[in-house]
Amino acid sequence: MGIVVEQLSNGLKIVTEHISQVESAAIGLWINAGLESEPDRLLGISHYLEHMLFKGTERRTARQISEEIDGVGGLLNALTDREYTCIHAHLLGEHLPLAVDILFDMAIHSRLAPEDVEIEREVIIQESRRLEDNPEEYVHDLAVETAWQGHPLGRSLHGDEETIKAVSREDLLAQRRSHYAPEKMLVVAAGAVNHGQLITLVEEASAGLRPGLPVETLPPPSFQSRQKRIQRPIEQVHLCLALPGCSQMDEDRYALALCDTLLGGFTSSRLFQEIREKRGLAYSIGSYSISCRSGGLFFIHAGTGSENLSKVLDLIQAEIGRFCQEGVSETELSRAKAHVRASLALARESTSFRMQRLAQSIFYEGKVISHRKLVQRFERVSLEDLRRAAKRFLSPAPTLVAVGPVE
Numbered sequence: 001m002g003i004v005v006e007q008l009s010n011g012l013k014i015v016t017e018h019i020s021q022v023e024s025a026a027i028g029l030w031i032n033a034g035l036e037s038e039p040d041r042l043l044g045i046s047h048y049l050e051h052m053l054f055k056g057t058e059r060r061t062a063r064q065i066s067e068e069i070d071g072v073g074g075l076l077n078a079l080t081d082r083e084y085t086c087i088h089a090h091l092l093g094e095h096l097p098l099a100v101d102i103l104f105d106m107a108i109h110s111r112l113a114p115e116d117v118e119i120e121r122e123v124i125i126q127e128s129r130r131l132e133d134n135p136e137e138y139v140h141d142l143a144v145e146t147a148w149q150g151h152p153l154g155r156s157l158h159g160d161e162e163t164i165k166a167v168s169r170e171d172l173l174a175q176r177r178s179h180y181a182p183e184k185m186l187v188v189a190a191g192a193v194n195h196g197q198l199i200t201l202v203e204e205a206s207a208g209l210r211p212g213l214p215v216e217t218l219p220p221p222s223f224q225s226r227q228k229r230i231q232r233p234i235e236q237v238h239l240c241l242a243l244p245g246c247s248q249m250d251e252d253r254y255a256l257a258l259c260d261t262l263l264g265g266f267t268s269s270r271l272f273q274e275i276r277e278k279r280g281l282a283y284s285i286g287s288y289s290i291s292c293r294s295g296g297l298f299f300i301h302a303g304t305g306s307e308n309l310s311k312v313l314d315l316i317q318a319e320i321g322r323f324c325q326e327g328v329s330e331t332e333l334s335r336a337k338a339h340v341r342a343s344l345a346l347a348r349e350s351t352s353f354r355m356q357r358l359a360q361s362i363f364y365e366g367k368v369i370s371h372r373k374l375v376q377r378f379e380r381v382s383l384e385d386l387r388r389a390a391k392r393f394l395s396p397a398p399t400l401v402a403v404g405p406v407e
Contacts, residue, residue: 002017002018002019002020003015003016003017003358003368003370004016004195005362005367005368006195006199008182008199008202008203008206010182010183010206010209011181011182011183011211012182012183012185012186012187012202012206012209013185013186013187013362014186014187014188014195014198014199014202015186015187015188015189015358015359015362015368016188016189016190016193016194016195016198017189017190017191017193017354017355017358018191018192018193018194018195019190019191019192019351019354022093022191022192022351023092023093023191023192024090024091024092024093024191024192024351025090025091025092025093025096025099025189025190025191025192025193025351026088026089026090026189026190026191026350026351026352026354026355027088027089027090027096027099027100027103027187027188027189027193027355028086028087028088028089028187028188028189028355028356028359029086029087029088029103029104029107029185029186029187030084030085030086030185030186030187030188030359030363031084031085031086031087031107031179031180031184031185031186032083032084032179032184032185032186032215032363033046033049033084033085033175033178033179033180033184034046034080034081034082034083034084034085034157035080035081035082035083035152035153035155035157036082036083036152036153036218036292037179037215037216038152038155040155040163041163041166042159042163042166042167042171042175043155043156043159043160043163044124044156044157044158044159044160044163044164044167045159045163045167045171045172045175046080046085046157046175046179047080047124047157047158047159048120048121048124048159048164048167048172049085049172049175049176050078050079050080050085050087051120051123051124052110052112052116052117052120052172053078053087053106053107053110054078054106055110055111055112055113055116055119055120056110056111056113056116057105057106057109057110057111058105058109058111059105059109060102060105065102065106068098068102069089069091069098069099069102072091072092072095072098073091073092074089074090074091074092074095074098074099075089075090075091076088076089076102077089080157081157082153082157082292083292083293083363084363086359087103087106087107088103088352088355089102089103090351090352092192093191093192093193094192096189096192096193096197096198096201097197097201100187100198100201100202100205101201101205103205104202104205104206105205107180108180108206108208108209109208110176112169112172112173112176114169117168117169117172121164121165121167124158124159124164125161125164125165127158128156128158128159128160128161128164131158135230135232135234135238135403135404136238136284136303138230138238138403139230139238139239139240139301139401139402139403140240140299140301141156141157142228142230142240142401142403143240143241143242143297143299143399143401144242144290144297146224146226146227146228146242146399146401147223147224147226147242147297147399148221148222148223148224148295148297149224149226150222151218151221151222152218153218153221153292153294153295154221177210177212178212178213179212179213180209180212181209181210181211181212181213182206182209182211183211183212184212184215185206185209186359186362186363187202188355188356188358188359188362189355190351190352190354190355190358191351191354191355218294219294220247220294220295221294221295223242223243223244223295223297223396223399224399225396225397225398225399226399226400227399227400227401228399228400228401228402229401229402229403229406230401230402230403230404230406231404231405231406232403232404232405233405234404234405235305235404235405236303236304236305236306236404237303237304237305237306237309237402237403237404237405237406238301238302238303238402238403238404239301239302239303239304239309239312239313239400239401239402239403240299240300240301240400240401240402241299241300241301241316241398241399241400242297242298242299242398242399242400242401243297243298243299243300243393243394243396243398243399244296244297244298244392244393244396245289245290245291245295245296245297245298245393246289246291246296246393247291247292247293247294247295247296248291248292248293248296248360248364248365249293249364249365250296252385252388252389252392252393253291253296254377254378254380254381255381255385255386255388255389256289256298256389256393257289257340257378258333258336258337258340258378258381258386259298259323259386259389259390259393259394260287260288260289260298261336261339261340262323262328262332262333262336263287263300263319263320263323263394264285264286264287264288264300265286265287265288265336265339266339268335269286269287270319270323271285271286271287271300271316271319272285272286274315274319275302275312275315275316279315281304281308281311281312281315282302282303282304282308282312283303284301284302284303285301285302285303286300286301286302287299287300287301288301293364298393298394300316300320302316306404306405306406306407309402309406313400320394320395323390323394324387324390324391324394324395327383327386327387327390328383328386330383333381333383333386337378337379337381340378341375341378341379344371344374344375348371
């Protein structure tokens with residue numbers, strides 16, 4: 001596969017995939033720190049700290065970080081998820097030493113200057129307000145919060161204004177000391193990368209890291225069937241149905257992914273054809289899922305006029321009912337497998353996708369799952385597997401969230 005996995009003496013893991021036919025490289029520094037590890041009083045601190053990484057280090061100002069990456073035609077970004085934070089770069093392979101130096105400089109040596117903490121506090125609050133102003137996005141966050149109410153994974157990634165206003169510089173420093181530790185870190189690079197060179201670079205860059213606090217194992221979230229309506233003076237109602245989903249450790253996740261493909265994953269899917277193409281009741285209609293170590297959720301979302309809301313909901317429920325009771329044909333299942341197989345193959349042309357898939361494979365399964373084995377897992381799904389997954393995940397009463405002119 002051209003994939004090598006190695007662990008340094010300090011516990012930090014390094015994964016590389018050399019791809020001979022490309023000149024670029026994607027590299028990510030993955031940290032086991034996200035929403036699940038946050039106390040309620042500091043909700044949103046992982047996302048806050050991610051923002052602060054870009055505000056300057058002991059060796060670089062924020063402008064210098066941007067200029068050094070821009071100066072070699074690279075891209076630098078970061079993300080915070082429910083279970084991890086990732087700082088990542090995409091650039092020519094010859095500039096990988098620069099990327100490693102900048103990523104670890106940001107992670108270890110960010111100044112977290114008091115004045116920057118205050119400036120970024122307002123930026124994060126504005127980002128949260130921007131999300132709430134976008135009902136098409138906001139409804140998905142609300143669906144997670146409603147379905148997993150009371151569980152740490154069901155909280156908002158951004159926190160709320162009260163908790164963000166309460167975060168201090170000392171809290172951010174403590175968060176970094178506790179979680180930005182070598183045993184909680186993973187470096188993954190794919191593309192024009194030399195494994196031996198990367199090992200040397202990371203060993204030098206991570207020399208200042210110290211062990212952090214142990215990771216607390218959470219109980220799985222309990223799915224709750226609820227309803228939430230948020231009145232907004234807008235033209236459309238944006239709705240999201242949440243159903244139980246798969247954890248990253250559940251073998252049914254491949255069957256559920258094929259259910260997703262058939263129900264709402266693409267333009268020939270049942271929901272798209274029935275609700276948009278046949279009846280013209282919605283412009284946006286589809287499905288997707290999220291999956292964490294301890295649980296997952298399956299979503300069906302749509303945007304429609306308030307006068308059509310009941311009709312769209314009835315059609316969605318009817319389609320789910322038919323899917324669970326009647327199943328699908330061999331032809332449909334074969335088409336869904338072909339769609340997934342092609343999607344994975346096309347995505348493999350991106351070094352960033354390969355980097356992310358390798359990271360998640362190690363993060364959740366502790367080993368690399370090859371592309372061939374991943375495709376085989378989908379190919380092994382039978383009609384009976386699909387029926388079982390549909391009844392298990394799609395038949396419970398859903399959580400329903402709607403934002404817009406809802407009576």
